[in-house]
Amino acid sequence: MTTFKRPLRVLLAKLGMDTHTVGVTVIGHALREAGMEVIFTGLKQTPEMVCAAAVQEDVDVVGISTLSAGHTRSLPKLARLLREAGAGDKLLVAGGVIPEEDKPILEQAGVDRIFTMGSDTRDIVAYLESWWAQRLAEDAA
Amino acid sequence: MMQRAADVANRLLAGEVAAGARAIRWLDDRDPRGPEVLAAVYPQTGRAQVVGVTGPPGAGKSTLTDTLVTEWRKRGQRVAVIAVDPSSPFTGGAILGDRVRMSRHALDPGVFIRSLGTRGQAGGLSRSTHDACLVFDAMGYDIILVETVGVGQDEIDVVNLAHTTVIIAVPGLGDEIQAVKAGLMEAGDIFVVNKADRDGYDATHRQMELMLHLRAQTVTDQRWHVPLLRAVAAKGEGADAIVDAIAAHRAWLDGHGDFISRSRMRAREQVLSLVRDALADRAVSISGDAIMHRVETRQLDPYAAAEQIVATLSGKSAAA
Numbered sequence A: 001m002t003t004f005k006r007p008l009r010v011l012l013a014k015l016g017m018d019t020h021t022v023g024v025t026v027i028g029h030a031l032r033e034a035g036m037e038v039i040f041t042g043l044k045q046t047p048e049m050v051c052a053a054a055v056q057e058d059v060d061v062v063g064i065s066t067l068s069a070g071h072t073r074s075l076p077k078l079a080r081l082l083r084e085a086g087a088g089d090k091l092l093v094a095g096g097v098i099p100e101e102d103k104p105i106l107e108q109a110g111v112d113r114i115f116t117m118g119s120d121t122r123d124i125v126a127y128l129e130s131w132w133a134q135r136l137a138e139d140a141a
Numbered sequence B: 001m002m003q004r005a006a007d008v009a010n011r012l013l014a015g016e017v018a019a020g021a022r023a024i025r026w027l028d029d030r031d032p033r034g035p036e037v038l039a040a041v042y043p044q045t046g047r048a049q050v051v052g053v054t055g056p057p058g059a060g061k062s063t064l065t066d067t068l069v070t071e072w073r074k075r076g077q078r079v080a081v082i083a084v085d086p087s088s089p090f091t092g093g094a095i096l097g098d099r100v101r102m103s104r105h106a107l108d109p110g111v112f113i114r115s116l117g118t119r120g121q122a123g124g125l126s127r128s129t130h131d132a133c134l135v136f137d138a139m140g141y142d143i144i145l146v147e148t149v150g151v152g153q154d155e156i157d158v159v160n161l162a163h164t165t166v167i168i169a170v171p172g173l174g175d176e177i178q179a180v181k182a183g184l185m186e187a188g189d190i191f192v193v194n195k196a197d198r199d200g201y202d203a204t205h206r207q208m209e210l211m212l213h214l215r216a217q218t219v220t221d222q223r224w225h226v227p228l229l230r231a232v233a234a235k236g237e238g239a240d241a242i243v244d245a246i247a248a249h250r251a252w253l254d255g256h257g258d259f260i261s262r263s264r265m266r267a268r269e270q271v272l273s274l275v276r277d278a279l280a281d282r283a284v285s286i287s288g289d290a291i292m293h294r295v296e297t298r299q300l301d302p303y304a305a306a307e308q309i310v311a312t313l314s315g316k317s318a319a320a
Helices: A022-031 A045-056 A070-085 A099-110 A121-140 B005-013 B017-029 B033-046 B061-074 B098-105 B129-139 B175-181 B201-220 B239-255 B257-298 B302-319
Strands: A007-014 A037-040 A063-067 A091-094 A113-117 B051-054 B079-085 B092-094 B111-115 B143-147 B166-170 B192-193 B228-229
Touching: A007 A022, A007 A045, A007 B175, A022 A037, A022 A063, A022 A091, A022 A121, A022 B092, A037 B098, A045 A063, A045 A070, A045 B017, A045 B098, A045 B111, A063 A070, A070 A099, A070 B061, A091 A121, A099 A113, A113 A121, B005 B017, B005 B033, B005 B129, B017 B033, B017 B111, B017 B129, B033 B129, B051 B239, B061 B098, B061 B143, B061 B239, B079 B092, B079 B098, B079 B129, B079 B201, B092 B111, B098 B111, B111 B129, B129 B143, B129 B257, B166 B239, B192 B201, B192 B239, B201 B228, B228 B239, B239 B257, B257 B302
Parallel strands: A007 A037, A007 A063, A037 B092, A063 A091, A091 A113, B051 B143, B051 B166, B079 B111, B079 B143, B166 B192, B192 B228
Antiparallel strands: none
């Protein structure tokens, strides 16, 4: 018997009106292979819906795929809603089509990390794993 | 910012979603604060009707759940959904996708949806599912719907958990022989043939009807008339009749004192399963790897090993 390991829980959601799910599906499977619990919310989510799901599911990470612009409004709004819901300690990660010049705006608004097109899933897994190890160490301290 | 169990317990009793969500996380993660919260809220439980929804993969469990939630909301009932999906036995990871079909309830404060991975538990549920039901019960939800993983022939743990079990079948899965074998046919309180607009509906309906007749002959205590209903969940058809049947079953349970006896059975099942887990953990920690190694190297047979471990445990508890 090994001791029970707390799995990392990740909500994956798509903000915006597009229906391109390949990216978010590939990432979901990579995270599952890495032993994480991945919760999908479906298409065409609003920041309010994502926030409600993140709270109900008590996830550690909220991952947003955005491919149809609008992210400079929707992502800061999501970050604010999460803080207001007392869920500001969740890691907020975004990916998809995000122009370089938008990055500072999003980072300033509370997006913790941005993975743009062409990111290697192994880098995403490694980033989440190291964040989680650090969080678990903080909790144990 | 370590959260305290007493604080979370008080907040969830007041109905706060984030507190309920955290309590379930602790219970699912086997954090010691989980049992502390349960101890504090347990006296407030015992009111909600726990409804199990089960059936083979692809039967439309999530879609049907979505339409049932809509129907209950129309009737002013608050609903919690526990949606269980399988965890990988290799990595422990899981894709929990049942929310996708329930998106329209995302912003309804009368609906709380929680996804759980099985985390190594066989039988169609996670070991934390009982606990999550208690949390939702304490939060005051009227209905707690438990959607199991897609089940095969005997993964029917949900029967020990739910007051009312709804079994979903669909045309064209070659159910005829499966239905005969399956413990499912003996277990359900309500049967639904979903995707009833598909070819093969009549045959599946006939087959189910026959099985229910056979069951009525063999089950002696058959006072509840098990309904066989049709649904096309994707079009929202059939939800009203199913919700009616679930309410009728609750009334029947209340009238016959079976609500209390089923609740008692559920509590007993949960206690016994916790005892099993705790004893197994202690047995392993007391006996260590040595005895397992002797079994692996064929110096000791498994029965003798088990007996030795149990004897050690008894010795320990007698000394305590």
